[in-house]
Amino acid sequence: MRVGLIAMSGVRVRSEELAAMGVTLPQFVSRGRVIASLPSLGLLTVAALTPQDVEVAYREIDELPPDGALEEFDLVGISSFTARIDAAYEMADRYRAAGVPVVLGGLHVSMMPDEAARHADSIVIGGAEGAWPQLIEDFRRGEMRPRYQGLQKDVFKPGNYAKPRFDLLKGRAYNRVTVQTSRGCPINCEFCAASLRITSSFQQKPVDLVVEELRAAKEAVDLPFVELADDNSFVNGKWGRAFLGAIAPLELRWFTETDISVADDPELLRLMHAAGCRQILIGLESPTREGLEGLDPHNWKKRRFDGYRAAIERIQAAGISVNGCFVLGLDTHGPEIFEEVRDFIRDSGLLEAQLTVLTPFPGTPLYHRLRREGRLLQDRFWDRCTLFDVNFRPRHMSVGDLEAGLRWLFGEVYNAAEFTRRKRHYMDIIKQRKVLH
Numbered sequence: 001m002r003v004g005l006i007a008m009s010g011v012r013v014r015s016e017e018l019a020a021m022g023v024t025l026p027q028f029v030s031r032g033r034v035i036a037s038l039p040s041l042g043l044l045t046v047a048a049l050t051p052q053d054v055e056v057a058y059r060e061i062d063e064l065p066p067d068g069a070l071e072e073f074d075l076v077g078i079s080s081f082t083a084r085i086d087a088a089y090e091m092a093d094r095y096r097a098a099g100v101p102v103v104l105g106g107l108h109v110s111m112m113p114d115e116a117a118r119h120a121d122s123i124v125i126g127g128a129e130g131a132w133p134q135l136i137e138d139f140r141r142g143e144m145r146p147r148y149q150g151l152q153k154d155v156f157k158p159g160n161y162a163k164p165r166f167d168l169l170k171g172r173a174y175n176r177v178t179v180q181t182s183r184g185c186p187i188n189c190e191f192c193a194a195s196l197r198i199t200s201s202f203q204q205k206p207v208d209l210v211v212e213e214l215r216a217a218k219e220a221v222d223l224p225f226v227e228l229a230d231d232n233s234f235v236n237g238k239w240g241r242a243f244l245g246a247i248a249p250l251e252l253r254w255f256t257e258t259d260i261s262v263a264d265d266p267e268l269l270r271l272m273h274a275a276g277c278r279q280i281l282i283g284l285e286s287p288t289r290e291g292l293e294g295l296d297p298h299n300w301k302k303r304r305f306d307g308y309r310a311a312i313e314r315i316q317a318a319g320i321s322v323n324g325c326f327v328l329g330l331d332t333h334g335p336e337i338f339e340e341v342r343d344f345i346r347d348s349g350l351l352e353a354q355l356t357v358l359t360p361f362p363g364t365p366l367y368h369r370l371r372r373e374g375r376l377l378q379d380r381f382w383d384r385c386t387l388f389d390v391n392f393r394p395r396h397m398s399v400g401d402l403e404a405g406l407r408w409l410f411g412e413v414y415n416a417a418e419f420t421r422r423k424r425h426y427m428d429i430i431k432q433r434k435v436l437h
Contacts, residue, residue: 002055004073005047007040008080008088009060039169041178041229042079042106042128048162049132058168061087070098075139079106082361082385089119096121101144103135110198111363117146126150126198129160152200155183156209163213166220177217178229181210181243185231187259189283189296191327193361194231204236207243214250228256237265244271252276259283260304263311269318280315281323281354284308287344291332309348316429321351328406329358334396338405342412351426353413356387357406
């Protein structure tokens with residue numbers, strides 16, 4: 001039996017103007033290439049959950065034969081970002097037309113199961129743990145069900161957990177690999193379309209399992225830069241210290257996402273740097289305190305705003321650069337937001353900034369709210385879920401204002417002179433740090 005796992009990697013901006021700008025803006029193009037070069041951790045986990053007597057082939061959609069020929073498999077599993085789900089459906093339809101059963105899974109499928117079911121013989125809702133092994137067993141008996149529900153908790157416990165098949169990446173030209181240390185996030189932002197949507201609570205992977213995965217990833221990919229595929233890596237400070245102490249000997253360089261509270265713990269920051277952390281992405285979301293109103297159920301980010309600048313300074317003084325993520329088009333944002341973001345980036349000393357537009361990914365609380373309010377521009381806009389294409393009517397500006405403002409802000413932030421200025425500032429911080437130490 002041979003199973004083909006196909007990842008629909010890479011996201012393309014639909015806006016022609018932004019795509020054209022990306023050609024000349026530093027960081028933006030390179031960031032797009034990095035995203036496109038990341039393997040699918042979800043499918044590597046599916047491969048690990050597959051019985052050892054089943055042959056598994058991992059494929060990226062862009063490496064398949066350009067002539068349209070279909071590789072021969074007994075069963076095909078496909079996972080995709082929302083922005084490329086239509087391409088996933090097209091691939092699934094082609095395999096099914098050729099008589100090959102298809103299973104669809106991933107976050108989009110979990111959020112839109114009825115839609116996905118029209119293009120598959122079976123779908124997996126949630127994570128693969130607790131679902132895929134049973135699916136394979138049923139398939140072998142000729143009794144594969146139309147739907148399987150993955151576990152929402154206890155995914156890292158013995159009997160459920162499987163170490164991703166990083167060995168399937170050997171010989172491939174990846175410059176980064178992803179390893180997951182947790183699922184979920186207690187902040188629960190309305191717009192978030194990450195792993196918290198398929199978990200019942202925050203779940204932390206045991207340190208020894210993470211170390212084993214990092215070793216396996218390091219063996220599979222030459223000198224990888226590791227991205228921790230978490231919503232919020234350092235929610236648990238005790239776990240964080242144990243984790244950092246355990247991975248320090250691996251001599252890795254890595255990046256992760258976490259929240260601003262990481263700056264509250266100088267010892268944790270010291271351990272992060274010593275263990276190879278070189279950058280963290282933090283969802284700052286808005287450059288004003290008022291802009292964060294109602295973003296999460298307990299206004300946690302709004303309550304933290306007054307300490308944003310000091311926190312950025314402490315983190316970067318520890319030798320870890322901050323990539324501040326901003327979401328344009330929040331309900332509190334008017335046309336003045338673009339200059340406010342530009343000024344905050346300049347004044348705060350951020351090395352990098354990730355600029356996105358508010359995106360109502362299907363199935364999220366934001367999507368359901370904007371749909372109730374009649375503010376979605378169209379019923380189905382999946383190929384525009386790129387984080388850069390506008391899909392809704394903002395509350396305090398027009399769609400055109402938001403699109404034009406984003407283009408202007410890209411030009412202000414992603415240009416060679418501004419990046420050089422930010423980089424020099426950060427290097428001055430690093431030099432001062434070396435002097436102090």
